[in-house]
Amino acid sequence: xxxxxFSIMRTSPLHGMLSSLSTNYNRRNxxxxxxxxxxxxxxxxxPLTELPDERMQFTLGMYGDxxxxxxxxxxxxxxxKAGMHKKPHYNPDDKKSYLHPGxxxxxxxxxxxxxxxxxxxxxxxxxxxxxxxxxxxxxxxPSMIPFTTFDRKYTGIAKYPAVSRDISMVVPKDVLVxxxxxxxxxxxxxxxxxxxxxxxxxxxxxxxxxxxxxxxxTFRAKDHTLEDKEAGAVMNKILNGLxxxxxxxRA
Numbered sequence: 001x002x003x004x005x006f007s008i009m010r011t012s013p014l015h016g017m018l019s020s021l022s023t024n025y026n027r028r029n030x031x032x033x034x035x036x037x038x039x040x041x042x043x044x045x046x047p048l049t050e051l052p053d054e055r056m057q058f059t060l061g062m063y064g065d066x067x068x069x070x071x072x073x074x075x076x077x078x079x080x081k082a083g084m085h086k087k088p089h090y091n092p093d094d095k096k097s098y099l100h101p102g103x104x105x106x107x108x109x110x111x112x113x114x115x116x117x118x119x120x121x122x123x124x125x126x127x128x129x130x131x132x133x134x135x136x137x138x139x140x141x142p143s144m145i146p147f148t149t150f151d152r153k154y155t156g157i158a159k160y161p162a163v164s165r166d167i168s169m170v171v172p173k174d175v176l177v178x179x180x181x182x183x184x185x186x187x188x189x190x191x192x193x194x195x196x197x198x199x200x201x202x203x204x205x206x207x208x209x210x211x212x213x214x215x216x217x218t219f220r221a222k223d224h225t226l227e228d229k230e231a232g233a234v235m236n237k238i239l240n241g242l243x244x245x246x247x248x249x250r251a
Contacts, residue, residue, distance in 0.1 A: 025131065039057070084149070189234060
């Protein structure tokens, strides 16, 4: 009967991932990062009268030296390797009870939700006997595959030096990291080479309703040595855009 078969068909990839993380934690393995590519089976209706939907899921899990934003970086690197060169967006969510209500988000690529990521709820981590903050992400491969191209563009070694700027900002709590990065990308122009979030802080030194966010931004020209004033002009464009979001530079 279909019911007997379905009893061994998992409907979520997270139990297996959390069990594996738990095994590693309780064997005193540090800084563990795991992935799995496997199917889940979603019933079309209950009781079962037909075969369930079979969906391939790419699941990531980690604890140790890493956080929500490290997991975000892994996802973006994965997308880039698959030829998905647009930046995904992250829509905050609080509906998944097994994830921390303030640290979870849907992953949206080109308007389509392709997965989710977040910090495992402390009660769930305790249930799996994991004594550290634990992060997971799940990518629904059937949703992602239509966007993949596997096109890789290789560029030569840079001939001219880069100019880097670190900025620390006081940001309203309701402003998302994705909004900040949209401004950096839109205003950085051709001289923008890369940017990296390296700190988020909320505490006694920050006004209530705000958070401190810090980025390292790198600029480079392909055909000449970039001067400080050129990088400064682009940086000012970025800062003007951020000010429109209510963001100020931290003193």
